[in-house]
Amino acid sequence: MRIVAGKYGRRRLNGPSGGRFRPTSDRVREALFNVLGPLDESVSFADVFAGSGAVGIEAMSRGAGRVVWVEVSGSACWTIRKNLEQLPDRTSWVLEQKKAALFVETTKEQFDYVFADPPYHMSPVSILETLTARDLLKPGGLLILEHERQQPAPDVAGSLHRTDSRHYGGTSLSFYRPREETDDEKASHEADRDDR
Numbered sequence: 282m283r284i285v286a287g288k289y290g291r292r293r294l295n296g297p298s299g300g301r302f303r304p305t306s307d308r309v310r311e312a313l314f315n316v317l318g319p320l321d322e323s324v325s326f327a328d329v330f331a332g333s334g335a336v337g338i339e340a341m342s343r344g345a346g347r348v349v350w351v352e353v354s355g356s357a358c359w360t361i362r363k364n365l366e367q368l369p370d371r372t373s374w375v376l377e378q379k380k381a382a383l384f385v386e387t388t389k390e391q392f393d394y395v396f397a398d399p400p401y402h403m404s405p406v407s408i409l410e411t412l413t414a415r416d417l418l419k420p421g422g423l424l425i426l427e428h429e430r431q432q433p434a435p436d437v438a439g440s441l442h443r444t445d446s447r448h449y450g451g452t453s454l455s456f457y458r459p460r461e462e463t464d465d466e467k468a469s470h471e472a473d474r475d476d477r
Contacts, residue, residue, distance in 0.1 A: 282296050282335060287343040295363050317394065319343070320340060326341075326393065329395060330351070331350040331352040332363060346392075349388075381399070405426060420459070
């Protein structure tokens with residue numbers, strides 16, 4: 282496993298030990314960042330269910346100014362730290378060892394990009410429910426969910442709607458952006474406020 286491109290391109294990365302981890306492949310990471318396009322120091326990126334941390338490291342390599350890794354496993358967090366310690370830039374990253382739901386509940390940050398690669402036994406619907414419990418995205422932000430192609434992701438998740446999906450063998454990436462409220466939804470919310 283390696284960093285595909287950017288200022289740290291071609292550096293080798295450690296993978297977490299144990300068969301329960303499934304790092305995002307180099308091919309899928311390359312395809313993801315081809316879709317996202319250039320990043321710069323103004324970009325904030327959250328790598329949730331981070332595993333080896335490879336996706337967030339790829340974002341940092343390609344110019345993201347702030348990267349937060351979220352991972353509950355102690356051994357995976359150790360791997361992320363080892364991967365980060367080999368890089369010369371150690372000032373722009375934060376590693377949160379906690380469950381995704383707790384991170385969503387407690388963080389005060391919003392991000393330009395949130396990438397989530399949960400274990401494949403977890404359903405895309407339940408993961409999206411967790412990630413949309415609070416507005417993690419900045420206006421115009423993008424949430425990317427990696428999931429098994431055989432487990433399709435929903436078109437709508439909370440305040441997000443799917444704008445694109447890409448397939449790479451048995452792996453899919455679904456892309457979500459905040460959706461505009463319909464006139465009926467706006468009227469309903471206004472009526473709710475009037476009733477209070």
